[in-house]
Structures are given as C-alpha cells and as structure tokens.
Amino acid sequence: MEAATTPALDVRADFPIFTREFDGRPLVYLDSAATSQKPAAVIEAMDDYYRRHNANVHRGVYALAQEATDLFEGARERIAAFAGGETATTIFTRNATEAINLVAYAWGREHVGPGDVVLITEMEHHSNIVPWQLLCQETGAELRYLGVSDDGRLSLDELDAELASGRVKLAAFAHISNVLGTINPVADMVARVRAAGALSLIDGSQGVPQLPVDVGALDADFYAWTGHKAVGPTGIGVLHGRREILEAMRPFLGGGDMIRTVGFQESTWNDLPWKFEAGTSMIAEGVGLGAAVDYLSGLGMERVRAHERELTRHALERLAGVEGLRVIGPAGAGDRGGVISFELAGIHPHDVAELLNRDGVCVRAGHHCAMPLMRRLGVPATARASFGPYNSREDADALVAALQHAREVFQI
Numbered sequence: 237m238e239a240a241t242t243p244a245l246d247v248r249a250d251f252p253i254f255t256r257e258f259d260g261r262p263l264v265y266l267d268s269a270a271t272s273q274k275p276a277a278v279i280e281a282m283d284d285y286y287r288r289h290n291a292n293v294h295r296g297v298y299a300l301a302q303e304a305t306d307l308f309e310g311a312r313e314r315i316a317a318f319a320g321g322e323t324a325t326t327i328f329t330r331n332a333t334e335a336i337n338l339v340a341y342a343w344g345r346e347h348v349g350p351g352d353v354v355l356i357t358e359m360e361h362h363s364n365i366v367p368w369q370l371l372c373q374e375t376g377a378e379l380r381y382l383g384v385s386d387d388g389r390l391s392l393d394e395l396d397a398e399l400a401s402g403r404v405k406l407a408a409f410a411h412i413s414n415v416l417g418t419i420n421p422v423a424d425m426v427a428r429v430r431a432a433g434a435l436s437l438i439d440g441s442q443g444v445p446q447l448p449v450d451v452g453a454l455d456a457d458f459y460a461w462t463g464h465k466a467v468g469p470t471g472i473g474v475l476h477g478r479r480e481i482l483e484a485m486r487p488f489l490g491g492g493d494m495i496r497t498v499g500f501q502e503s504t505w506n507d508l509p510w511k512f513e514a515g516t517s518m519i520a521e522g523v524g525l526g527a528a529v530d531y532l533s534g535l536g537m538e539r540v541r542a543h544e545r546e547l548t549r550h551a552l553e554r555l556a557g558v559e560g561l562r563v564i565g566p567a568g569a570g571d572r573g574g575v576i577s578f579e580l581a582g583i584h585p586h587d588v589a590e591l592l593n594r595d596g597v598c599v600r601a602g603h604h605c606a607m608p609l610m611r612r613l614g615v616p617a618t619a620r621a622s623f624g625p626y627n628s629r630e631d632a633d634a635l636v637a638a639l640q641h642a643r644e645v646f647q648i
C-alpha cells in the first residue's frame with residue numbers, strides 16, 4: 237500500500253552535483269531513468285574505501301585485506317536486505333544487462349531448446365531483449381512478445397493465453413517500463429508464470445530506484461537491477477536468484493574467485509554467490525552501492541515513491557497545458573513511476589531535448605534502448621523526463637516553461 241499523505245522530500249543539498257550551474261542557471265536534471273545523481277554519502281564511502289581500506293578481497297589474511305572484505309561483504313548483506321533478498325543469492329554483476337545475460341547464458345543454454353518459448357514483452361529495454369534473441373537463435377527456441385496496449389499496459393489474459401501453450405520456459409518482463417513509466421503487475425505475473433511451470437525474470441532496473449521492492453515476497457526466480465540508477469555508482473548490478481536454481485546452474489564466467497579447486501582438466505565451484513563472480517570484484521562499487529542503499533533506506537522507499545508519484549502527478553497536470561504535447565503511457569500517476577515520455581507536435585524529440593538544454597533542463601531524446609516499443613507505438617523517438625528523489629515541483633515547472641519556450645522558438 238502506498239501512503240496517502242507523505243511529506244515531500246527535500247534532499248537536493250545531499251547531492252553535490254547540484255552546486256553546479258549552467259550559464260548561470262541551476263541544473264534541472266530530469267534524466268534519472270538513464271542514471272541517477274549520487275549523494276555525498278556514496279561518493280565519500282568510495283573515496284574512504286580507496287584512501288583507507290583498499291586491498292583485494294577474500295584472499296588476504298592481513299588486517300587491511302580483512303577490512304576490505306568486511307566492507308565489501310557487509311555491503312552485500314545490506315544490499316540484499318534492502319531488496320528483500322538473501323545474502324548468498326545476491327550476486328554482483330557489472331550492471332542489469334550483465335545480470336540478464338548471466339541467466340540467458342548459464343541457465344538458458346542448458347534448459348532452453350528447440351520448440352521452447354522465451355516470453356518477453358514489447359515494452360522491454362534492449363537488455364531484456366537481445367540476450368533472449370541470442371539464446372533463441374542459438375537453441376532454436378522461439379522468442380515471443382506480450383503486446384502493449386495503446387495506453388501502455390500489458391494484459392494478464394494475454395499472458396495466460398501464451399502460458400497455455402505449455403511451451404514457455406521462461407518469461408522476462410520489466411518491473412517498470414523505462415519509456416512508458418508503466419508499473420507492471422509483476423506479482424500477479426510471476427504467480428501465473430510459476431503456475432504454468434515456467435521460470436520468471438524481472439528486470440527491476442527502474443523498479444528498485446523508485447519503489448519499495450521485496451524480492452522475497454515477489455518470489456520471481458530471478459530479479460535483476462543496476463546500481464547506478466539507484467543513487468549508486470556505475471559498474472555494479474545485482475542479480476537475485478532462487479537458491480536451488482542458482483545451485484544447479486553452471487557458472488557464467490570462469491576464472492579466479494569462482495572456483496573451489498582447479499585441476500589440470502576440470503574445476504569445482506565456489507559457494508554462492510561467489511560461484512557467479514569470476515575475477516576481482518568491483519569492490520569500491522560494492523561499497524558505494526552499500527552506501528546508496530543506506531541512503532535510500534534512510535529516506536524510506538515509501539517516501540521516495542510517494543514523492544515521485546506526487547511529482548509525476550504535478551508534471552502530468554502541468555504538461556496537459558502545453559499545446560501539442562502528447563504524453564505516452566498510462567494516464568494516471570498512480571499507475572506509473574517517475575518517467576514521462578512525450579511528443580511535441582511539430583518538433584523532433586532531439587530538437588526538443590536540444591532546446592530544453594538551452595534552458596538548463598536535461599531530458600533524454602531517442603529510442604531509450606527500446607526500439608521494438610518505438611515501432612509498436614509508431615514513433616521514431618520520444619523525449620523523456622524522469623525524476624529522482626532530489627527533484628522538486630520547481631524542476632517540473634522549469635520543464636513546462638522550457639517546453640513553452642521551445643514552441644515559441646519553433647513558432648508553433
């Protein structure tokens with residue numbers, strides 16, 4: 237349940253980047269769906285790690301190496317707890333993309349074959365499309381898509397119909413669409429997929445930064461997310477997996493740290509989660525992501541969600557007053573995360589983004605790594621504004637003012 241009345245967050249001062257100005261104007265950053273800004277707490281945790289605690293993890297017996305290991309593994313424990321996962325089944329990857337590829341390679345190559353179906357949706361990010369295309373091309377399986385309605389939603393009836401074929405081996409879908417903002421009914425979807433005897437993977441790249449997420453309660457077989465969108469550093473992502481599936485899986489990458497013993501011809505594998513973490517880990521990034529989840533826990537994810545929902549509601553209301561502007565995706569702020577894609581009649585989205593930039597407003601324009609969705613929507617590209625906990629109503633108002641200005645420049 238989402239809180240009905242929650243005080244707005246006022247945390248801009250926690251994020252050093254907002255001391256910057258562009259042509260004398262404050263930074264209006266509306267591109268958090270691409271990557272979030274970082275609070276000082278994250279930057280300082282990584283700085284402190286390198287200044288005071290740097291050593292390689294897991295292998296050293298000396299005190300400094302033990303400190304580094306404790307910081308890194310301690311971060312894993314807090315990251316797992318933040319997302320409702322178990323520590324041993326919380327695997328660090330480079331990003332969400334690598335987490336999904338891990339499943340496609342290490343699970344998919346063994347369990348998916350000719351005649352099987354991998355089911356995804358038309359609203360997926362390329363990270364949750366291309367690994368499945370590669371898998372299906374290699375194995376002779378079929379890649380099928382759940383459709384997206386004109387108002388940007390999936391249909392549970394269509395999911396049931398696909399599952400009824402009995403051929404679906406794995407269904408993979410976004411928690412929140414990075415283009416439409418749609419919050420998908422993932423708990424319902426996972427339950428249906430499980431009942432049909434298939435595995436589920438949720439791409440939580442936009443979910444974890446915006447919603448309270450409890451992967452234990454969701455009970456998907458895999459849940460992938462990426463640190464840099466959740467006020468953490470780049471270079472670290474997370475895969476939560478079901479223990480018995482991870483234990484039965486072959487490793488993804490081979491090398492140091494992921495083994496127990498190595499002989500001349502064969503090897504045995506380390507325990508979870510390290511079996512899936514070959515080579516030296518992203519130690520500072522792990523420490524940074526630990527600080528990021530501490531920061532978000534301190535704010536409270538219920539409050540983050542309430543803040544962004546209110547901001548989205550305000551922005552949708554104000555955008556409705558911009559002539560020629562069409563918002564894509566669900567109409568109400570209750571059904572969507574803090575992501576608003578739109579078209580402005582008569583101006584190409586890239587020109588919109590460029591004109592907004594002149595007013596100090598950062599939005600993204602393009603296909604947002606979702607080319608099949610663009611094709612489904614019949615648009616070449618959209619402009620997209622997206623919010624983080626540091627945004628305010630003033631930022632949404634600055635977006636609207638800059639859009640009005642863009643219309644004046646184009647004399648439309």
Ligand SMILES: Cc1ncc(COP(=O)(O)O)c(C=O)c1O
Pocket residue numbers: 269270331332333334361363364410412413414439441442462464473605
């Ligand atoms: C829904 C979704 N999935 C996956 C990704 C990929 O994230 P990363 O590039 O960090 O792996 C993104 C990033 O834009 C995203 O929005």
